[in-house]
Amino acid sequence: xxxxxxxxxxGNVATHLAQALHGAGNRIAQVYSRTLKNAKALxxxxxxxxxxxxxxxxxxxxxxxxxxxxxxxxxIVVQMPRTSGVWVHTAGSVPMDVFAPRGRNYGVLYxxxxxxxxxxxxxxxIPVCVEGNDSETEKFLRTVASGISGNVNVLPSEKRxxxxxxxxxACNFTNHLYALAAEIVENQQIPFxxxxxLIAETAAKVMEISPQAAxxxxxxxxxxxxxxxxxxxxxxxxxxxxxxxxxESIYRTAKKMQ
Amino acid sequence: xxxxxxxxxxGNVATHLAQALHGAGNRIAQVYSRTLKNAKALxxxxxxxxxxxxxxxxxxxxxxxxxxxxxxxxxIVVQMPRTSGVWVHTAGSVPMDVFAPRGRNYGVLYxxxxxxxxxxxxxxxIPVCVEGNDSETEKFLRTVASGISGNVNVLPSEKRxxxxxxxxxACNFTNHLYALAAEIVENQQIPFxxxxxLIAETAAKVMEISPQAAxxxxxxxxxxxxxxxxxxxxxxxxxxxxxxxxxESIYRTAKKMQ
Numbered sequence: 001x002x003x004x005x006x007x008x009x010x011g012n013v014a015t016h017l018a019q020a021l022h023g024a025g026n027r028i029a030q031v032y033s034r035t036l037k038n039a040k041a042l043x044x045x046x047x048x049x050x051x052x053x054x055x056x057x058x059x060x061x062x063x064x065x066x067x068x069x070x071x072x073x074x075x076i077v078v079q080m081p082r083t084s085g086v087w088v089h090t091a092g093s094v095p096m097d098v099f100a101p102r103g104r105n106y107g108v109l110y111x112x113x114x115x116x117x118x119x120x121x122x123x124x125x126i127p128v129c130v131e132g133n134d135s136e137t138e139k140f141l142r143t144v145a146s147g148i149s150g151n152v153n154v155l156p157s158e159k160r161x162x163x164x165x166x167x168x169x170a171c172n173f174t175n176h177l178y179a180l181a182a183e184i185v186e187n188q189q190i191p192f193x194x195x196x197x198l199i200a201e202t203a204a205k206v207m208e209i210s211p212q213a214a215x216x217x218x219x220x221x222x223x224x225x226x227x228x229x230x231x232x233x234x235x236x237x238x239x240x241x242x243x244x245x246x247x248e249s250i251y252r253t254a255k256k257m258q
Numbered sequence: 259x260x261x262x263x264x265x266x267x268x269g270n271v272a273t274h275l276a277q278a279l280h281g282a283g284n285r286i287a288q289v290y291s292r293t294l295k296n297a298k299a300l301x302x303x304x305x306x307x308x309x310x311x312x313x314x315x316x317x318x319x320x321x322x323x324x325x326x327x328x329x330x331x332x333x334i335v336v337q338m339p340r341t342s343g344v345w346v347h348t349a350g351s352v353p354m355d356v357f358a359p360r361g362r363n364y365g366v367l368y369x370x371x372x373x374x375x376x377x378x379x380x381x382x383x384i385p386v387c388v389e390g391n392d393s394e395t396e397k398f399l400r401t402v403a404s405g406i407s408g409n410v411n412v413l414p415s416e417k418r419x420x421x422x423x424x425x426x427x428a429c430n431f432t433n434h435l436y437a438l439a440a441e442i443v444e445n446q447q448i449p450f451x452x453x454x455x456l457i458a459e460t461a462a463k464v465m466e467i468s469p470q471a472a473x474x475x476x477x478x479x480x481x482x483x484x485x486x487x488x489x490x491x492x493x494x495x496x497x498x499x500x501x502x503x504x505x506e507s508i509y510r511t512a513k514k515m516q
Contacts, residue, residue, distance in 0.1 A: 012474075071483055093484050112456055114474050118467055121459070127452045153452070162446040163453075165488050170439035170453045171460045172475030173504045174432050179469035179511060181428035188420040194385045194411070195421075195428045196465055198370055201379070202429045203461035207454055209376055211437035216270075216372050217430030225329055226351050230423050238510070242503055246431045249496055253437060 001143060004029045006058060006085075008076060009067035010042040012115040013090050017065065017148075020123040022046055024147035030058050059083040063144065065109070070094050077102050086137055092164025095157040096131050107132035107141050110160055111149070114171050123148045129155040129163065180239055212257055219247035220254045259401060264288045264316060264343075266334060267325035268300040270373040271348050275323065275406075278381040280304055282405035288316050317341040321402065323367070328352050335360050344395055350422025353415040354389050365390035365399050368418055369407070372429050381406045387413040387421065438497055470515055477505035478512045 003026045007014045010033040018028050028046035033039035036052040043050035051057065057064075059081055066089040068076060073089060077099060080087075087099050087106040099106035110129040113121060128145040130152060132138030138154060145152040155163065178199060182192040205214045218226035227247055234240045261284045265272050268291040276286050286304035291297035294310040301308035309315065315322075317339055324347040326334060331347060335357060338345075345357050345364040357364035366389040371379060386403040388410060390396030396412060403410040413421065436457060440450040463472045476484035485505055492498045 069479075070481065093487055112452060114456060114459055114463065114472075116463065116467065116472060116474070119463060125455050127455060151455075155448070159446050159448060161487065162491060163443055163448055165491050166439040166443040166448075166453055167456055168475055168477075168488065168501075169435045169442065171456050172473070172477060172508065173500075174435050174457070174460055175464065175469050175472055175474070176477075176504055176508045176511070177427045177432050177435065178464050179473065180507070181424040182469055184427065185421055185424040188417050190413075190417060190421055190424075192468070194370060195424055197383050197385060197409075198372060198425055198429050199432070199461050199464060201372055202432055203457050205372065205374065205377060206433065206436050206457060209374065210450070211433050211440055214372075214374060214433055215430070215437065216374070216433070217426055219426075219430060219434075221327075223328060229351055229419065230426065233420060233423050238503070238507055242431075242507060243426075245496070245500055245503060246434055249438070249500060250430065250434045252496070253434070 001147070002026055003062040003144065004060070005063045005065060006030045006032070006061040007042065007065050007067065008032045008057070008080075009065075010035075010038040011067060012117060013111070014065070014067035015042055015117070016113075016115045016121050016123075017067065017090065017109075017111065018042060018046065020121075020148040021065075021144075026063075026147070029061050032057050054079045055081060057081060057083070061085045063088065065090065073098055086132075086140060088141065092167065093161050095161075096133060097157070099133070103133070105133065105137045105140075107137050108157065108160065109141055109145060110155075110164075112163065112167060114175075124150050127151045127153060129153050129160055131156055131160070180242070183239075184234070212253065215250060215254060217250070219250035222251045259405070260284055261320040261402065262287045262318070263321045263323060264290070264319040265300065265323050265325065266290045266315070266338075267323075268293075268296040269325060270375060271369070272323070272325035273300055273375070274371075274373045274379050274381070275325065275348065275367075275369065276300060276304065278379075278406040279323075279402075284321075284405070287319050290315050312337045313339060315339060315341070319343045321346065323348065331356055344390075344398060346399065350425065351419050353419075354391060355415070357391070361391070363391065363395045363398075365395050366415065366418065367399055367403060368413075368422075370421065370425060372433075382408050385409045385411060387411050387418055389414055389418070438500070442492070442497075470511065473508060473512060475508070477508035480509045 028048045030049040031039045031043040039050035062085045064087045087103045088109045108131040112127045128149045130141040286306045288307040289297045289301040297308035320343045322345045345361045346367045368387040370385045386407045388399040
């Protein structure tokens with residue numbers, strides 16, 4: 001199956017998805033962004049057309065991939081011209097029905113990964129969650145997603161939002177803890193590099209053992225001596241509070257498991 | 259250099275260190291634990307002697323490795339018989355001077371890693387931090403550590419405690435976020451497996467990019483719509499609070515960087 005695909009949005013998710021879909025033999029036909037320079041930058045990778053005028057979006061593509069900020073999506077949907085083809089968005093927390101006022105065949109194609117400009121991503125193992133407004137659309141999206149990933153899941157909006165919430169904890173919040181750890185050691189002229197083997201092993205461990213079973217550290221045994229010493233070392237009151245609420249939560253979870 | 263080594267303590271850290279030191283050509287001579295069964299279990303791996311009586315600890319070893327709970331260590335130190343050899347502990351947050359009342363040559367050998375019974379560890383890349391009460395002891399401990407790791411660092415107690423604090427954020431707290439993420443998705447019958455590629459990539463990313471630069475998600479752009487939706491999905495008030503304090507901290511950090 002070779003599809004003609006139009007991207008509405010040109011950020012990290014759009015860029016990585018466009019590369020994967022192009023690599024799977026589809027044609028990136030056009031890129032829309034409200035910033036023309038951004039539309040051009042992504043379009044040029046695929047010799048695609050580009051525009052910053054929603055009215056100029058081509059109406060004959062097979063798939064319209066909306067990858068814009070959550071807040072902006074409803075506005076863009078109402079401005080869209082009538083088109084053939086399927087409309088999908090890539091957002092974790094936006095219900096499929098954002099398209100209901102205007103779409104005919106629509107759905108969601110949500111790749112569960114953190115995308116940065118600096119890193120290339122192997123899509124084949126990324127879980128891609130799809131949803132369609134009817135069984136034909138769902139089947140179409142399953143096929144599209146299977147072209148880029150071996151890990152395709154049909155997941156309704158009501159479930160997807162919880163998956164996205166879990167991803168915020170497992171990725172965004174986790175990365176912030178790395179940043180707080182970096183701040184703590186770098187303030188002492190200790191390089192962040194020293195923490196890298198620990199970070200790698202902590203992630204590798206939960207590939208095999210459940211995170212509940214993998215928990216170690218002073219909070220799990222509620223070692224008050226260590227915890228008191230630690231909070232005394234933290235200069236920032238907000239970070240001190242993070243230390244406390246996470247330690248309490250670890251201890252509470254460990255007690256529940258006994 | 260082949261040393262005769264006695265372990266005081268038989269937990270995860272002791273077990274992994276004993277295996278690494280044995281693998282480097284040293285002799286595990288004896289294991290002490292207040293629980294005889296545990297002492298025997300570790301000792302039997304190396305055909306070593308074992309005891310649950312501190313008075314029976316052999317006095318002629320080259321190295322005494324104390325790997326016990328922080329709170330217990332001072333008590334054990336005062337009960338120790340006079341021995342030849344160097345005394346070291348493996349704790350992140352205990353000053354070297356815990357040995358001062360009794361030790362002659364003493365120090366610290368702190369491997370920065372999370373150890374579990376279920377996983378074997380390749381010591382060669384683990385940062386090992388050493389400290390000695392005089393330059394001869396420090397040199398001895400550098401040599402011992404170099405036998406098991408290519409990443410040996412001399413780090414005083416005053417710095418080591420900050421490294422340990424950083425490790426709590428980068429490992430213990432991070433793992434707990436994995437556990438909260440697992441709880442959130444599993445409550446919706448979504449398998450934790452779906453989050454694993456994201457967890458792996460989040461960790462892999464900071465091997466190359468600083469965690470400050472790698473930050474993504476709704477909090478970094480303070481996307482209040484998504485954040486409000488998310489907090490509404492969280493049933494547990496304590497977890498809701500964790501969501502709020504971490505989101506605020508992410509946003510505050512991002513603003514500081516601008």
